[in-house]
Amino acid sequence: MSSTATTSNIPRITILGSLNTDLVAYVPHHPLPGETLTATSFMTSPGGKGANQAVACAKLSRPRSLSSPSAHVSMVGAVGSDSNGDMLLHNLQTHGVDSSLVTKLPNQKTGIAMIVVEAETGQNRIIISGEANHSVGEEYVTAGGWLEKTDLLIMQLEVPMGTVVRAVGEAKARGVDVLLNPAPARVLPEGVYRGLKHLVVNETEAAILGGVEERELDTMEGLERVGRMFLEKGVENFIATLGGRGVFYLTREGGEEKRGLVEAERGVRVVDTTGAGDTFVGRYALDAVRARKEGEGGEGGRFDIEGAVRRANKAAAVTVQREGAAASIPWRDEVE
Numbered sequence: 001m002s003s004t005a006t007t008s009n010i011p012r013i014t015i016l017g018s019l020n021t022d023l024v025a026y027v028p029h030h031p032l033p034g035e036t037l038t039a040t041s042f043m044t045s046p047g048g049k050g051a052n053q054a055v056a057c058a059k060l061s062r063p064r065s066l067s068s069p070s071a072h073v074s075m076v077g078a079v080g081s082d083s084n085g086d087m088l089l090h091n092l093q094t095h096g097v098d099s100s101l102v103t104k105l106p107n108q109k110t111g112i113a114m115i116v117v118e119a120e121t122g123q124n125r126i127i128i129s130g131e132a133n134h135s136v137g138e139e140y141v142t143a144g145g146w147l148e149k150t151d152l153l154i155m156q157l158e159v160p161m162g163t164v165v166r167a168v169g170e171a172k173a174r175g176v177d178v179l180l181n182p183a184p185a186r187v188l189p190e191g192v193y194r195g196l197k198h199l200v201v202n203e204t205e206a207a208i209l210g211g212v213e214e215r216e217l218d219t220m221e222g223l224e225r226v227g228r229m230f231l232e233k234g235v236e237n238f239i240a241t242l243g244g245r246g247v248f249y250l251t252r253e254g255g256e257e258k259r260g261l262v263e264a265e266r267g268v269r270v271v272d273t274t275g276a277g278d279t280f281v282g283r284y285a286l287d288a289v290r291a292r293k294e295g296e297g298g299e300g301g302r303f304d305i306e307g308a309v310r311r312a313n314k315a316a317a318v319t320v321q322r323e324g325a326a327a328s329i330p331w332r333d334e335v336e
């Protein structure tokens with residue numbers, strides 16, 4: 001879909017992040033040092049946290065027919081000049097993501113994720129070679145003036161940290177909301193938190209960024225303690241996805257603190273959790289950006305964080321019951 005298909009009233013979400021080709025091998029067990037294994041099956045699929053979250057936003061913003069999206073979704077990033085890059089661009093376009101800000105870099109390779117999945121346990125081991133994603137420098141933040149047209153900026157940590165930090169600063173200066181999903185987990189410069197409207201983490205990310213043991217997140221008190229720490233650093237809405245345990249949220253939007261634990265959907269048969277966190281982010285982001293847009297229009301627009309978490313939790317539960325990443329993310333009409 002091209003940007004010409006949008007109107008100025010529809011909220012605009014931009015994802016600044018990675019695009020990778022996932023090379024996925026299913027194996028009977030993880031290979032030991034020096035061991036050569038035969039995979040039971042293999043597939044190549046579009047991936048990268050950035051691209052997956054862009055696809056999640058786009059798929060959840062509209063029915064499969066691609067008609068009447070509730071948001072315009074655009075991706076900023078880089079691929080190499082190879083067939084993998086073409087495949088990733090095509091994947092964005094077929095799901096309704098505006099890919100006009102994804103640069104195809106000459107003489108570079110597209111990012112790769114080598115994923116080995118143990119059939120019995122579903123446990124995966126992943127090696128990422130960032131390639132073109134490493135070239136997404138700070139100039140990507142200001143080039144083309146896209147930030148001025150963005151209502152909500154979504155980022156992860158698969159592009160250089162300097163770019164993410166710069167983008168948070170530039171977004172704050174322009175009053176653009178930022179959602180950060182800090183994956184893969186790394187400690188963030190302290191100043192970043194002040195620019196975050198939404199911080200969405202899983203348990204590992206919460207522990208690493210918060211500098212605590214993961215088991216501290218086993219209790220509601222522990223979750224509150226860690227969440228409050230992020231709020232004190234400047235985050236407005238803290239969300240921790242806890243896999244089969246559900247989702248914890250803590251907010252101080254509107255000046256008053258509100259917290260809750262939304263249980264995971266019941267009766268879910270987990271097939272493959274790849275893309276579940278990305279689906280969560282996509283669905284949550286659509287509610288967040290709508291509230292922001294309504295607020296601008298003077299229609300109240302108070303963000304119903306609990307409703308947003310519930311809807312995102314429901315969408316992610318669909319994803320875990322299907323194989324694959326982008327392919328397993330539901331369209332809007334498959335959830336509602």
Ligand code: ADP
Pocket residue numbers: 202203241242243244246247264265266268270273275276277278280312313314316317320
């Ligand atoms: P990540 O994959 O990023 O580590 P989680 O494991 O927390 O993230 O999963 C993201 C979301 O997917 C959860 O918050 C929940 O909504 C959904 N989900 C994950 N596992 C289950 C499960 N066993 N049952 C129901 N929903 C699940």
